Amino acid sequence: MELSRRTFLGGAAAAAGTLVMPQIARANAAANAYFSGYQEDTGFRYRRTNFKRIDPVWHRQMVKYFSPEPPGTVVVDTNNHFLYWVWENNTALRYGVGVGREGFQWFGRARIDRKALWPRWVPPPEMLQRQPDLPRLVEGGAANNPLGPRAMYLYRDGTDLGYRLHGTLEPWSIGHDVSSGCIRMFPEDIIDLYQRCPKGTAVLVLEHLGADSSAG
C-alpha cells in the first residue's frame, strides 16, 4: 500500500521535494468529506454540513426532556455535548454541540442579550496570548471566521460573559471538548436556534443534566 502510493505520487513528491504533501492531501480529503457544497445565506455563504458523515446522535432532533426549566430556556449539558431548547409537555429540541476543553469549561446561568448575523470575530486578549499568530480581527462572512453565520452573546446582569453560542468551520468538532468556553454548533443548527431564541432568552450551562443549577 505504502509502496504503491509512493510510486503513484513519486513524481509529485519529487517535484515538491517533500513527502509531506500526500499527508496534507489526505487530511484535506478527510475534512472535505464533512462538507457538501455551499449554502447562500443573507449575503454570504457557508459550507453545508454533510450530515451523512455525522453520527445521528448529533443531529437536531425532538426528544423527551424532564427538567424544572421552563419552556423557551436553552440548557447545555456540557459532559454529554447536548444543547436543549425546552418545549412544553416535557419535550425539547436537542442539538449536538462542541464545548470548552479542559480548563476552559464554565457553568451557570446567562441570558442572550445580543445577537448577530455573520458576526466579526475579535479574539480576546487571553486567546491572543496563548496563540499570538491569530489574526486580530476577522470580518463577518470571511471564509476563515470561526464563528460562522450566527452568534448569540451570553450576558449576566448586563455584563458580557465573553461566551457565545455560535457556528463552526469544523463540523467534526461537534460532540467534543474543543473550544475556549464557547458553545459551537453546526452552521445549519446555529441558524435554526438563532431564529428560535429572541433576545432575553435564558441560558443554563450545566456540567451535566441534574447538576446543581444554582452554581454561578
Add this chain to the structure above:
Amino acid sequence: MGRGAVVALLCGFGLTACNSAGGFASPDVTNAPLAGYVDIAPGSEEEFIVNVGRRIYFEQGSAVVSDEARITIEKQAQWLKKNKKWLIKVQGHADDPGSEAAQKTLSTQRANAVMAELVKLGVGPKRMWAKGYGVERPVNVCDAVTCESQNRRVVVNLREEFDESAPQYR
C-alpha cells in the same frame, strides 16, 4: 440488543412509564425519542416544526415584522408553497404593557402582519386565517424580559380543517 428491544424490556418490567402511540413505545426519560419524530416524513407537521419552526417574535408593543422575523417567515413560505395540503392558522400572542383588550388587539395585529408577509411571498390567502389570543396562552409567566420576549410571538400552525375562528369556516 437494539434500542427498541431495550425500550420494550423496560416497559415490560414496568420500570418506567411508557407511552405508545401508533405502535411506537418510548420510555418517559430524558433523551428518549418522541413519537412521530424518529423518521420524519417530508411534508409532515413534524418536518415543519423541526426544520422550519413555527414561532416568530416581536419587539415590545410592536406588530412590525423585523428583518430577523422575516428570515423565519421566508422559510415558512417556501415550505408552505411546497406542501399545499396544509391549511394555516396564524396565531398571535402578546405580553406587553397595556390593558388586556389592548394586548388582544396587538396580538391580532401581529397575526395579521405575519399573514400579510406570507401572502406577499406567494402563500395562498384562502389557505390562511389569523386569530389574536392576547395574553391567554403564554409560553412562560414571569415579570422579566426572559418570559415576555418568548410570549410576544406569532405561531404559524398547520391545520387540516378550518375552525370557527376562520372566515372560510362554514
